[in-house]
Amino acid sequence: MKINNHILKSVLISLLVLVANTNIFAENHSEEKSEKSKYNPVPKIMHHIQNSHEWHLFDYKDSKGKLHPVSIPLPVILYTNGNLDVFMSSDFNHGNSEVQKEDRIYSIDSHGQIIEQKGATIFDFSITKNVASMLISVLLILFLLMSTANGYKKNKYAPKKIQAFLEPLILFVRDDIIKANIGPKYERYTSFLLTVFFFILINNYMGLLPGAANVTGNISVTLVLAVFTFIITTISANKNYWKHIFNPPTPLVLMPIMVPIEIFGVFTKPFALMVRLFANITAGHITILSLISLIFIAQSGSGNGAAFGVAPLSVLFVLFIYLIELLVAFLQAYIFTLLSAVFIGLAVKEDH
Amino acid sequence: MEAEAVDAGIKGIAAIGAGLSAIGAGIGIGLIGGKALEAMARQPEQSGMIQTNMFITAALVEGVALFGCVIALMQGS
Numbered sequence: 001m002k003i004n005n006h007i008l009k010s011v012l013i014s015l016l017v018l019v020a021n022t023n024i025f026a027e028n029h030s031e032e033k034s035e036k037s038k039y040n041p042v043p044k045i046m047h048h049i050q051n052s053h054e055w056h057l058f059d060y061k062d063s064k065g066k067l068h069p070v071s072i073p074l075p076v077i078l079y080t081n082g083n084l085d086v087f088m089s090s091d092f093n094h095g096n097s098e099v100q101k102e103d104r105i106y107s108i109d110s111h112g113q114i115i116e117q118k119g120a121t122i123f124d125f126s127i128t129k130n131v132a133s134m135l136i137s138v139l140l141i142l143f144l145l146m147s148t149a150n151g152y153k154k155n156k157y158a159p160k161k162i163q164a165f166l167e168p169l170i171l172f173v174r175d176d177i178i179k180a181n182i183g184p185k186y187e188r189y190t191s192f193l194l195t196v197f198f199f200i201l202i203n204n205y206m207g208l209l210p211g212a213a214n215v216t217g218n219i220s221v222t223l224v225l226a227v228f229t230f231i232i233t234t235i236s237a238n239k240n241y242w243k244h245i246f247n248p249p250t251p252l253v254l255m256p257i258m259v260p261i262e263i264f265g266v267f268t269k270p271f272a273l274m275v276r277l278f279a280n281i282t283a284g285h286i287t288i289l290s291l292i293s294l295i296f297i298a299q300s301g302s303g304n305g306a307a308f309g310v311a312p313l314s315v316l317f318v319l320f321i322y323l324i325e326l327l328v329a330f331l332q333a334y335i336f337t338l339l340s341a342v343f344i345g346l347a348v349k350e351d352h
Numbered sequence: 353m354e355a356e357a358v359d360a361g362i363k364g365i366a367a368i369g370a371g372l373s374a375i376g377a378g379i380g381i382g383l384i385g386g387k388a389l390e391a392m393a394r395q396p397e398q399s400g401m402i403q404t405n406m407f408i409t410a411a412l413v414e415g416v417a418l419f420g421c422v423i424a425l426m427q428g429s
Binding site: 046335 | 407408411412414415418419421422425429
């Protein structure tokens with residue numbers, strides 16, 4: 001009896017997996033199918049990775065076969081020539097209309113940027129998809145970490161729930177990353193480094209959800225994080241640090257080479273931090289999206305039968321890459337925090 | 353016509369560039385993994401520390417390889 005149950009369960013699960021792999025909703029949404037044009041995945045992939053002024057959820061096809069995009073409109077806040085214009089991005093009608101405020105006419109160009117007809121400089125303070133996603137993730141981080149902190153007030157003994165889950169992680173970051181690399185004066189930098197760690201971690205994980213915004217894969221976000229690290233290392237640097245840069249203990253012959261390299265190194269280290277995080281996360285997203293696009297490419301190339309055949313394979317590959325991306329999300333947060341701690345440690349190191 | 357051919361040529365070369373940087377990443381991370389496994393075989397009690405350092409070094413090497421990827425992406429689109 002038990003063996004039969006086991007076999008039945010395995011058969012049912014494999015059937016379920018098989019059925020789940022037939023992507024009934026994975027349809028090619030191109031309208032010019034008359035000459036069987038090959039599906040080009042690049043615009044869709046770029047659209048998923050880039051920031052935009054509306055939060056695009058999905059497209060639905062109505063009975064006539066026309067495509068309607070469904071998205072959440074976000075506020076657009078522009079400051080042009082001393083005038084503050086605030087309106088919802090739905091006024092742009094998915095890029096089809098222009099918005100006129102007094103004598104300024106705004107429109108969205110092909111890259112998703114807002115331009116003004118007379119070419120005036122616009123200061124764009126809009127709540128874009130990335131900003132909205134960051135606000136959501138900040139609320140999530142605040143909730144998680146404040147529950148952990150409150151746990152100390154209530155539970156005097158064993159920690160429970162969220163605190164039990166996050167406390168080893170926080171202690172791991174504090175002991176193995178911050179204390180180990182900065183040394184005796186580590187307490188001044190724990191708040192920044194822990195914030196950076198959790199910000200990158202939560203945003204990496206949220207970016208992996210379907211329909212999410214690609215926050216840490218946006219080079220402006222990683223630029224700001226790297227600039228923070230740069231500012232903190234530069235401000236807290238002591239004399240030894242500058243002495244090592246401008247007067248390294250090398251023979252005089254090598255000084256003309258060493259000093260420019262050291263000065264260059266001051267800037268390349270945060271630059272590498274920025275590019276590493278951006279490229280890892282964006283490359284992961286592009287890989288996942290490209291593997292899903294294989295299904296559509298097979299459909300546009302060889303018809304629905306080929307698409308049904310490619311679908312299980314594609315989904316398996318995507319699952320594999322997704323698992324790698326989960327690891328990469330944690331690893332990149334860890335590496336960013338570790339290297340920031342190392343740079344800060346180098347800056348505050350006392351002479352031996 | 354000429355401009356399209358040159359454009360397609362640049363995209364093709366960008367793709368080759370991305371592939372070359374992937375070779376660098378593969379060799380680097382392969383070496384790291386190999387040495388890490390050797391070290392873990394020699395001293396099984398240090399496996400935890402060796403594994404941690406392996407991940408750190410792999411992420412650093414991958415960062416450099418992704419520099420190449422980013423340039424290829426920028427040139428390709």
